[in-house]
Amino acid sequence: MLSSLIGYYSLIFGLSISLLIIFFSVKNFNNLKILDSKILLFSLLQLVLVLVSFLSLVISFINSDFSNETVFNNSHTTIPLFYKITGTWGNHEGSLLLWLLVLTLFIFIFLIKSKNQLKKYRILTVIFQQIIIIGFFIFLIKTSNPFSYLFPIPKEGLGLNPILQDPALAIHPPILYLGYVGSSIIFSSVLSATTLNYINSDWAKHIKDWILISWIFLTLGILLGSIWAYYELGWGGFWFWDPVENVSLMPWLALTTLLHCILVLEKRSLFGSWVIILSIATFTLSMCGTFLVRSGILNSVHTFANDPERGLFILSFLFVLVFISIFIFFIFHKSDDKKLSPIFLLSKETSIVINNWFMMYFLSVVLIGTVYPIFLDAISSQKISVGPPFYHKLMIPFLIPFLIFMAIGPRLKWIKSDIKNKLSLAILLIISLLFSFFIVKNFDTKYLLNSILIGSAFYLFFITVRDFFSKKTQKLSQNIAHFGFSLLILSILFNSIFSNEIITNLKVGESYKNDDLEIVFSDLTRENKKNYVSLTGIFFIKEKNFDNILKPELRIYNQPKIITSEADIKVTFLKDNFITINNVKNEDHFNVRYLIKPYMLWIWVSVLLITIGGLMSLFNKKYEK
């Protein structure tokens, strides 16, 4: 009760402080030489207030204070303490409060970290960021107040959705949000820099860190979500082209493009306008992600229950922001055409332009696949969905040149370059094509396109590996990230070609047999846990070189009454053996799904490698010579 009050009033005070900050910023814009320390002070105060508000919600969750509606809807006394805490951001209201917390945290860090930037630039960035913060304050207080009262006070809560009771999902939203919200700093900063005509290489150097930070968190966030869907949802894969996944991939693609493009601005003072557009696009796509996930508009198989009014608010807020940014772009932005520096066709600049084209193409494929069903529904009320074949067909052929350019591009020099060691590059290409040809031939699969794709992925792989041993390697961080990408594509390809799936319905004591393996459902044990009943099946898997016991679990939660399957996965370097069971209607037959997924571990590892590349670039400037 008390903590809800504190939380709510902290929010109100936080909102009024936004107005104070804007007031002092405007006053400070023209008069003092240095940044008014009041701005810093009030930003800190605002951060503390939002933190207090957030913590009081956490405390309400810990104490199971069901006078708070959010707690009532998303918690229960029997949930373990850890999931009571993570339940705070496992719901709409709490997650938005977390979003706001990150917004205020980031602008405060920005103020501290940008001490050697221009005063006017810092102030304007603060103002733009405060406009976004005010929007979220109002959104939170008006449409999704996390501190609403319930009276009479219920004795028991409705419980937390069991599939959210998972360690990966506990940290997935905060990390993803750090990525999304990081793009808001880029957005505010780019608007401020455009207004002041400060889009130059100094600015690029300074904003690059923020791009890297949000890129790292976004990558990690997507990775965690993907791992979670793999084992907790029992989907048995890592990516499903589900709209909810796509909305996180789109800002990632835009951000990755920006990450490459900002290098050109930094080193060569080119592509200023393009950087501005990309920054705005990244933020817009991040906001759209929130909007689409929250509004219920998306025709996704795993949208959470939600409220259209909220979506409408985010949408109108987004329109205002986009309108402001386009306005600023056209009024203030002075094209850098006059000081056009020479570019030659064979240069690093060109290779980055090519990278940008491909990324934009991938982005538009994902965008159209995700948004087209919404449009069609609005226009003709036809309900459709766009499945994986659409994305595969449009992306896979373009991955081939993309990978080859990715192998050659980083070896080019700025302005004008020639390809050195043409011979060794060509030999490597031939080797990798032959290599993949023999792999595909040996396993006698029919994937002709895949074999060329494997070849080009191997090409990137070999070249990056070679560069690890070459003393001339300019950027270790970049090489690691590109190496990670080649590993990712290779693991994905081998994973999808050599995966094997068996689905059958079995009773206890029965077994399934085919030429390669035998699955014996030997026993079923029952155990009462704190907030669920656990049914564990014991399966013997007999394969040629593999004998194992796997114990998939079926959890019947008490509140809400939901059954979840816990996959049992035997992870090895070469493959995952994955099994889930399910039961329909309390029948004797259990629905058994057994998967052999080769190189699953390497998919996660390679994404981690890509992230490590980003981290190295962020922390260790000496790699960046």
Add this chain to the structure above:
Amino acid sequence: MYGRKVKLRFIFVILILLSLILSVFLILNSLEENVVYFKSPSDIQLLEEIKDKKIRVGGMVKENSIEISSEKINFIVTDFKNEINVVYSGVVPNLFSEGKGVVAEGYLKDRSFFEATKILAKHDENYMPPEVKAILKEK
């Protein structure tokens, strides 16, 4: 020097235009092929012809209609006006049960028989596929 620059730019612009046209064409073309339409059991009754194309059928799983054997699961999807028999062999999502909403993807054999290749899962017991919600509203 100047002439070369202009020429380069010209090639650049043409390349951009060409790749734009190409990508738009490719995207639209493959959209047409890979779109899966959603139908309710009543929509299926109104179909003029039965095509061998993947569709989605959605509605509620009829009470007491699920039958399970070792190879397959049979159940009936209803929108309370019309219904359709579905046969499925594959993974059943956790929240699949009688009286709950369901979306099945697969091929229509005739107006009353559907062979599903996938049953879609959802995250939340209160969540209902938007299409199913729309069907229930119409009722």
